[in-house]
Amino acid sequence: MIPFNKPFLTGRESQLIEEAMSLGRLAGNGEFTKKCHEKLSADYGLDNCFLTSSATSALEMSALLVDLQPGDEVIIPSFTFVSTATPFALRGAKLIFADSRNEHPNVAVAELKRLISDKTKIIVVMHYAGMACEMDEIMELANQKGIVVIEDAAHCIGSNYKDRPLGTIGHLAAFSFHETKNISSGQGGLLVVNDKKFLDRADMIWDRGTNRKAFNQGKVSSYSWHDHGSNFYPSEITAAFLLAQLEERTFIEESRKRIWNFYAERLKSLANIGYQLPKLEEYQSNNHHIFYLICPSKEKRDGLIAHLRQQDILAVFHYLPLHSSAFMQSKEEEIADLPNADFFSDHLVRLPLFVELKEEELEKVVEAVLSFS
Ligand SMILES: Cc1ncc(COP(=O)(O)O)c(C=O)c1O
Structure with a gap:
């Protein structure tokens, strides 16, 4: 795995x-x-x-x-x-x-x-x-x-x-x-x-x-x-x-940057078929903490996670919106409609990213993602 x-x-x-x-x-x-x-x-x-x-x-x-x-x-x-x-x-x-x-x-x-x-x-x-x-x-x-x-x-x-x-x-x-x-x-x-x-x-x-x-x-x-x-x-x-x-700040940062840039380069063609890759604004820097994709639909996102899992790769979604959490529902307050929070919760997937991720493992993740989409 x-x-x-x-x-x-x-x-x-x-x-x-x-x-x-x-x-x-x-x-x-x-x-x-x-x-x-x-x-x-x-x-x-x-x-x-x-x-x-x-x-x-x-x-x-x-x-x-x-x-x-x-x-x-x-x-x-x-x-x-x-x-x-x-x-x-x-x-x-x-x-x-x-x-x-x-x-x-x-x-x-x-x-x-x-x-x-x-x-x-x-x-x-x-x-x-x-x-x-x-x-x-x-x-x-x-x-x-x-x-x-x-x-x-x-x-x-x-x-x-x-x-x-x-x-x-x-x-x-x-x-x-x-x-x-x-x-x-x-x-x-x-x-x-x-x-x-x-x-x-x-x-x-x-x-x-x-x-x-x-x-x-x-x-x-x-x-x-x-x-x-x-x-x-x-x-x-x-x-x-x-x-x-x-x-070890420098070594950690360099290692994560190499992996993040590898994903960004090798997956950029996904932008042609409805995926969004992380795009930084001028005021933002990147500490390469997370590499995420925004999938064209929730079905695609869930399908991609399942597809990667079948190939022994663990990719994960991220936050469930807090405004509609069980805790907030229990308060019986009116729950606002926050469509973008729901959107990112349903469409976002994070790919494996850690210092010791090897070249061949990275290659495997990229091929598995491309073979699904
Ligand atoms: C945005 C954000 N805030 C706070 C926390 C809580 O961090 P900790 O586990 O150190 O309490 C996390 C944990 O991942 C987080 O993602």
Whole structure:
């Protein structure tokens, strides 16, 4: 079977984990967490970093930071992973779902304009496949109305909007280091705090709602409970694993780029028979996180997945729209019609893409796709 994903190991993980073990401080927020924060700043331009145990928990930290009140509205794309929404549902916000653009799964700016109300407190954007949303327009819209923008940058490590790294533009941003992501620590995540007004509370929320940071810095004689919070940070073992991956950024990026470009070149003829291949806008860069095809119909998409499966190739669809999920239906609220989110859910397929995908396996995938369509 050619799997859809195979987590890449650099070979340095166990060495760094042993180093972490030898330091005798395993619980987190130690030397290796610090080294990851420094590397994320130096290599990716991400400052004010807080490693977390997942992107989901980084988004939960963001929801706590914004201090949502009952009745506040949060605008969220429908075509995204459930974790883009659950942190805000947990805080009691009213979720307002926005549709995708016609040409790309990313949220449409016109939709945000349509949905903003006096109650809108947050807009969450998700950059699908590491391809940026229209951030200048979105930030202008939000800043005019005092709305907080949170980037769900789960797919985005190493990708840019124009010349700015994704995850540095919204007021807050969340990355994932889940095993399916370009850089992984098995499970893992990161909150980036770009609006400094959130920084002091982020320190406390990250560490169970306490002022332990001030205590560690010798500013107070004991630490105690000051705010909401949780145990958001990963262990030093996880941070050591992540550091090994961050160190191999160039090799990982080059390998994924080679595979992505191979698909794009060898499958481009599909555009003549009704398929859409990923097309990047000028403002988008590509971190080669996902190679997707948009099929001419749902029947074709499901048929292609089944055809590839018969040939021992695992290709997968992507998100089921959140606006019509069982959870939202159970709320008995009116369910909006979001045709583009439904369209991408029904037509999109992702092909295997991982560092160790071999030339002959790539050839096999391409031939299998071409022989179906
Ligand atoms: C868009 C998006 N947001 C959030 C997440 C959650 O990431 P994690 O598994 O690190 O919590 C994912 C996971 O794949 C995702 O695709």
